Amino acid sequence: MTVWCRLFFIFLIAMLHGNSKAENNSYVLENVAVITGQLQTPILKQSVLIKGSIFSEIYPTGSKLPPSDITIIDLAGHTLMPGLINGHVHLTPNPNRQQALSEMVRMGITTVRDLGGSAPVLKELAQNDTIRPRLIFSAVFFGPGFLNDPRVSAVAGNYAPGEAPWMRLVTETSDIDQVVADAKEIGAGGIKIYASVSKAVIKKIVAAAASIGMPVWSHSVTFPADPQEIVLAGVNQIIHSKGLVALGRNDIPQTFREGVLTWTPKLAFAQINPDSSKFSQLFALMNEHNTVLEPALIADQGLLAKGKNRPRWMVAQENWACEATRFVCSPARGEDICGYRLFRSARPFI
Numbered sequence: 001m002t003v004w005c006r007l008f009f010i011f012l013i014a015m016l017h018g019n020s021k022a023e024n025n026s027y028v029l030e031n032v033a034v035i036t037g038q039l040q041t042p043i044l045k046q047s048v049l050i051k052g053s054i055f056s057e058i059y060p061t062g063s064k065l066p067p068s069d070i071t072i073i074d075l076a077g078h079t080l081m082p083g084l085i086n087g088h089v090h091l092t093p094n095p096n097r098q099q100a101l102s103e104m105v106r107m108g109i110t111t112v113r114d115l116g117g118s119a120p121v122l123k124e125l126a127q128n129d130t131i132r133p134r135l136i137f138s139a140v141f142f143g144p145g146f147l148n149d150p151r152v153s154a155v156a157g158n159y160a161p162g163e164a165p166w167m168r169l170v171t172e173t174s175d176i177d178q179v180v181a182d183a184k185e186i187g188a189g190g191i192k193i194y195a196s197v198s199k200a201v202i203k204k205i206v207a208a209a210a211s212i213g214m215p216v217w218s219h220s221v222t223f224p225a226d227p228q229e230i231v232l233a234g235v236n237q238i239i240h241s242k243g244l245v246a247l248g249r250n251d252i253p254q255t256f257r258e259g260v261l262t263w264t265p266k267l268a269f270a271q272i273n274p275d276s277s278k279f280s281q282l283f284a285l286m287n288e289h290n291t292v293l294e295p296a297l298i299a300d301q302g303l304l305a306k307g308k309n310r311p312r313w314m315v316a317q318e319n320w321a322c323e324a325t326r327f328v329c330s331p332a333r334g335e336d337i338c339g340y341r342l343f344r345s346a347r348p349f350i
Contacts, residue, residue: 035081083110092117119166139183143196145255193218195256241321274324
């Protein structure tokens with residue numbers, strides 16, 4: 001039996017789902033190996049006391065007697081660990097999104113962050129009466145240069161493109177306080193800044209979001225803002241290691257389309273050293289500002305899933321992004337995919 005099959009998540013899943021029995025009952029899990037995330041190896045033969053929805057105590061099995069009226073479950077041969085977090089998915093385009101969430105639970109993923117989609121679809125998923133991970137979704141903010149992207153209209157619902165609170169056009173003249181408040185009102189757990197947003201507007205978004213307790217997550221280059229400008233604007237997280245290549249460049253396009261289709265393919269990745277002083281200074285700045293990097297290193301693997309060969313520049317970009325990520329102290333984890341091939345590729349790592 002492979003390791004991933006033996007991980008024991010029943011109680012974690014029940015509590016995340018709000019199971020009433022888990023809320024009212026108590027258990028002791030005995031003889032279980034525990035992975036805390038703080039030690040390199042599992043702690044063997046442990047007992048875990050669960051009171052309702054709280055992991056109350058962990059102690060060596062046999063070191064104390066459990067309460068006489070409690071349910072005892074022997075988990076010898078099993079491993080208990082904290083739930084994993086998938087910090088970057090897009091569930092809306094996936095017609096099998098509920099199945100994808102169910103598969104994530106089986107893989108030990110108990111929290112999922114969706115970084116761009118339809119809020120009505122995602123809210124329905126989050127309220128679905130099935131065992132699933134906790135789902136957090138973002139409201140996507142973008143500038144005029146991204147308005148014609150087909151993804152904007154695809155999730156707009158009954159709104160005109162750019163006016164949906166979860167897929168919002170913002171400019172220098174927008175009422176930023178109001179659009180951020182609108183995002184929180186529809187249940188968004190944070191703001192994702194996508195493209196064609198200047199550093200001045202990013203600063204306004206960060207200030208408005210901070211005032212009502214919302215985090216801000218941004219692409220690492222927003223065309224025109226570069227990674228350093230985005231970090232200095234105060235965002236909580238930057239997304240995509242590959243965008244770090246834009247650091248300090250004076251030729252960054254104003255639109256996402258031009259940046260992705262024209263500008264990026266022409267970059268000489270082999271000549272851009274991610275271990276150079278300017279990148280070291282950026283990573284130090286990120287550490288100083290507590291800015292987390294979410295690398296999304298397999299974001300372009302969808303082409304392989306469709307049986308297509310990626311162009312050479314895309315392979316060079318991916319290799320550069322992987323190398324750059326090595327120098328970041330505490331990257332987050334997320335795939336930036338829709339759930340089609342996640343589980344087959346994830347199993348060897350769990």
